[in-house]
Amino acid sequence: MGKPIKKQxxxxxLVLVSFMFLLPAFLIMTITTxxxxxxxxxxxxxxxxxxxxxxxxxxxxxxxxxxxxxxKSAILNSCYIGVISIIICIVLGMLLALLIYRxxxxxxAFFRFIFFCPSMMPxxxxxxxxxxxxxxxxxxxxxxxxxxxxxxxTRGWLGGTDTVLKSIAGVAGWKFSGTSMMLFYTAxxxxxxxxxxxxxxxxxxxxxxxxxxxLPLMKAKIKLVLSLAFIWAFATYDIVLSMTKGGPxxxxxxxxxxxxxxxxxxxxxGYAAAMGVILTLIVGSLVIITRFVLRGxxxxx
Amino acid sequence: MNTKRSLNLGNIPVRIVLIxxxxxxxxxxxxxxxxxxxxxxxxxxxxxxxxxxxxxxxxIEAFVTGQIGEYFLNSFFIAVVTLASIQxxxxxxAYALSRLKIPGSNYFILGLFLINILPKESIIIPLxxxxxxxxxxxxxxxxxxLGYIGWSLPGSIIILKNFFETIPAELIEAAxxxxxxxxxxxxxxxxPLMKSAMATVMVFNFIFVWGELMWARITTLLTSKGIxxxxxxxxxxxxxxxxxxxxxxAVCMVVIPLFLSFIFLQKYFVKGLTSGSVxx
Numbered sequence: 001m002g003k004p005i006k007k008q009x010x011x012x013x014l015v016l017v018s019f020m021f022l023l024p025a026f027l028i029m030t031i032t033t034x035x036x037x038x039x040x041x042x043x044x045x046x047x048x049x050x051x052x053x054x055x056x057x058x059x060x061x062x063x064x065x066x067x068x069x070x071x072k073s074a075i076l077n078s079c080y081i082g083v084i085s086i087i088i089c090i091v092l093g094m095l096l097a098l099l100i101y102r103x104x105x106x107x108x109a110f111f112r113f114i115f116f117c118p119s120m121m122p123x124x125x126x127x128x129x130x131x132x133x134x135x136x137x138x139x140x141x142x143x144x145x146x147x148x149x150x151x152x153x154t155r156g157w158l159g160g161t162d163t164v165l166k167s168i169a170g171v172a173g174w175k176f177s178g179t180s181m182m183l184f185y186t187a188x189x190x191x192x193x194x195x196x197x198x199x200x201x202x203x204x205x206x207x208x209x210x211x212x213x214x215l216p217l218m219k220a221k222i223k224l225v226l227s228l229a230f231i232w233a234f235a236t237y238d239i240v241l242s243m244t245k246g247g248p249x250x251x252x253x254x255x256x257x258x259x260x261x262x263x264x265x266x267x268x269x270g271y272a273a274a275m276g277v278i279l280t281l282i283v284g285s286l287v288i289i290t291r292f293v294l295r296g297x298x299x300x301x
Numbered sequence: 302m303n304t305k306r307s308l309n310l311g312n313i314p315v316r317i318v319l320i321x322x323x324x325x326x327x328x329x330x331x332x333x334x335x336x337x338x339x340x341x342x343x344x345x346x347x348x349x350x351x352x353x354x355x356x357x358x359x360x361i362e363a364f365v366t367g368q369i370g371e372y373f374l375n376s377f378f379i380a381v382v383t384l385a386s387i388q389x390x391x392x393x394x395a396y397a398l399s400r401l402k403i404p405g406s407n408y409f410i411l412g413l414f415l416i417n418i419l420p421k422e423s424i425i426i427p428l429x430x431x432x433x434x435x436x437x438x439x440x441x442x443x444x445x446x447l448g449y450i451g452w453s454l455p456g457s458i459i460i461l462k463n464f465f466e467t468i469p470a471e472l473i474e475a476a477x478x479x480x481x482x483x484x485x486x487x488x489x490x491x492x493p494l495m496k497s498a499m500a501t502v503m504v505f506n507f508i509f510v511w512g513e514l515m516w517a518r519i520t521t522l523l524t525s526k527g528i529x530x531x532x533x534x535x536x537x538x539x540x541x542x543x544x545x546x547x548x549x550x551a552v553c554m555v556v557i558p559l560f561l562s563f564i565f566l567q568k569y570f571v572k573g574l575t576s577g578s579v580x581x
Binding site: 133 | 312315316318319322323326327328329330332333336344345348349390391393394396397398401404416418419420421422423424425426427428430431447448450451452454455458483508511512513514515519522530531534535538543545548549551552555556559560563564567571574
């Protein structure tokens, strides 16, 4: 008789203790994330500057985004930078990881460090560094082009309306490639060596190893890196602000920049909130689409 | 592993490609470092030349006049407090989720994952309004740090929870039978096994906290106190424009401590990633 009762009080105590362990983290997440997200959705249906009370306007804020030229171009710029930088991040990251994987663990530590460096550096710092690299007269890139005899290719990279987005996207992709390299490389380390011994016996070379062993086994990791990359690549505030401040004109203004201007300079918080929701929907649907495309078996090994 | 392969001569082309790529990666930083020791005149005479002598005036100038020193201390303070809080809160939450078996914890994890991938753009405006209505915006540091802690928790909890589950349950059961309480089990038995996972979380969070700009800029709009490095660098850029030697000195001052700390942590970081606790 005594035993089950005792057990029950024990597990009740256990549940209570776990809630106490969980509560502080949960409270802070509620204040800083969960509550603001819902309020943001609520705000996006209202017209509100801090001083007056919020007025319900229905879908008006959203309708305005699709007629406002500045907002539309900000969305397009965000998507352009996002997509290009993700492609660079994944392809370059995978290439670096494969190359490093060919070397021994000790030797690779050096290269790992070098390639991870840009991912460690704050985006703002990278931005400033590349303003310097891309500068028209004294910039590193133009001077290298002059040096190797490609003077015709030199230009003001961040001042030209046709090159500014490409330059920003390239720098962003380059920065992210460090983290994706790290995640891909550590996933490759987990593949049992016996797989490669078998394929060697069957006469496969490294490219076939990549195609038939490494890539299929890394599908789960690729999915993870892609999801992460979508989040990084659409958070463009720091890189754009440090590199161009949205210029020339607003040729490189992205959604976060536009949103902050609309909210904090023009005091249109409802409209800014609607932009935030649109950006979330874009990122969210892209993540869902990639997860759907890459669905199917992932292998346990 | 792989010791045999590292001696393979067939890897020489791989090494050549890697060395080329590595030099492309480091060149901008080396170039900036080189420029940071030059005077403006020296720089415009020849951008390639090495500095005539090791000149620290740019650093001193950036540190004192450009207030980079003050910003640096602010960022350091923010990083220490947020990282310690995140580690403490995330560890106890992850421990609760993986060991103490709360009903419905799977849904909770799913929720954390969704929160984690939410763009900050859909959070900052209401959060700013809430905190400024509560009067917190006028106190330096608090609002900035609160955002960082809250946003880093979901990802940290997921990584730590995945790692907790690799620790054998028998170990904890044995401690329980020996009469060890929950807190002392966690501190004395579980934590020493968690070094690599904690290092992984710490590196990710440090990179985020040290480099965040948008929230830092908004929360310091109305104050001149508690401005972190990223915001300070933007101010510095506005102030000095294209004075490259000075600007690169500021950049180097931010970057070098980061590199040093990573060299220190790399071993644990890679171990943490390899253990498979970072998964989707």
